[in-house]
Amino acid sequence: MSSPAPVVLVFLDPAFPDGRLADASRPQLMVTDQGATRGDGIFETMLAVGGSVRKLQAHLDRLGGSAEALDLAIPGQDAWRRAIATGIATHRDQHPAPTAGEDELVVKLVATRGVEGAASPTAWVQVSAAGAAGRRQRETGLDVIFLDRGYDSDVAERAPWLLLGAKTLSYAVNMAALRHARKQGADDVIFLSSDGRVLEGPTSTVLLAHVEKSDDGSTVKRLITPQLDSGILPGTSQGALFTAAKAAGWELGYGPLEPQDLLDADAVWLISSVRLLAPVNRIDGKDIGTPALRKELTAELTGLYAGIE
Template sequence: MSALVLLTPDAPDGRIADPEAPQLLVTDLGVVRGDGIFETLLAVGGRPLQLEAHLDRLASSAEALDLTLPDGAHWRAAIETGLAEFARRHGDGEAMIRLVGTRGVDAAGPPTCWVYLQPVPAGNRELRDRGLDVVLLDRGYSSEAASVAPWLLLGSKTTSYAVNMAALRYAHRQGADDAVFVSSDGRVLEGPTSTVLIARTRDGVRELVTPLLRSGILAGTTQGALFATAEPAGWQLGYGPLTPEDLIGNDGVWLASSVRLLAPIRSVDGRQIPVSAELTDELTELLLTATRR
């Protein structure tokens, strides 16, 4: 069973609603035009991980869409209400929390906003344990597109996710678990729902590297949390640019996301790459150290 909390003008801190009953109007612009934004995060033991980072990114995405949404205090209150309802139904099990805000049924507002909580899919842990087979997919634009065409909303987490889901379905048809997007000028970008992370050693120095943010990728909250604790632990941090060949011959490569956390990649387009359970455990512990703060 899931839990649903609606943020409305008469209940700005949220009210519990029936997740099995219809709640959206068919004229909602988030449905008919994909005109909205969302965030997905993990809660462990009733505590949402990296909540402030997700709320900051939600606000950034809203600004990019000229979308007026409730402020962070209202979202926090609605999340607390949702977590209490989820705990009543499921106890202290891990919860996947989705925050959604659309433009509503009228461009002038009010927006349609909700918090939806559900148990974490069982397959997530399996993929983390065995590693991912990924395919590289051309995203169809250059790594400079974000700067020359800001109306593409690259780097914003919008509800227009049809392309991302189509990429995952294509990857599955190829026998892969996931995909990594590559720009038309040959730069590694991101996964459809994740951030690329590489560990490598150069001249005895251990490095964690992720693609350049200005290449039009979404700023990863999980990657950001890991970097915050990895540097004091002795890791050197880097930000691309990366090419597909950079994914081969390293100490390890991961797809990082808020719910699945760090899932190691074990093959790229059929080419096997090293997978270190010890290194995955080390980085995951660093990540969890950050999220406990």
């Protein structure tokens, strides 16, 4: 494995209005922090291009929603914005991107319930260069497998303590699902509910497209994603792309979706904040759509997405 990219670390700290810079190459967390001992905390992963975070407000809002789901009192959005600015400026200063085209930073926000017995959360921003793997997968596309998530699609409504729809640090199952896929030679996973609905990827939202000729000969393009109330995470990238696609004349649709809907689509993508729009070439070994149309639609949507702030 290659050595990790340098990380710039900024703790949110009331004594430091712009955040407190700390050396990420040294230990900075207590072993009794409940983020570490119980995965009891929340996070966001964002992309900064040319020093500017994409969809910052949507990420801060989702972080707030996750905090609410976990009864976690986290710092206000202004404190996050200042610490993010400090982290990005410091990273760009200490580790300038080799070329403008590579000026992509991953900005991660983390808030934990803090040290056991303490009253306040631990909150930090970490900034590092975006790896090449994500950029590569945008180009080459993904082989994906379906995996059962174990939950039925109604459980989120009736059991809020399951924290579905909150982005918690308890990601062991998501990581195990990705390892399971890789052992089978696949790149990624699309989770299904126990009642057979399409949910989401372990770290992404599922999108599909249909292209049809309408009666008057014009082309109708439709972009579809699973409905939110099935207990999936609201995708900030999906939300932003839907807005842009609608403005460009696409029709929008929301599930329920079944596996066959994906297999029948003209294109399927996994979309997430850092890897962006990664086309799915195959699901469970079955080709999705045609390479030419997939490429054309990916280019069109990627272009729309690039216009998002």
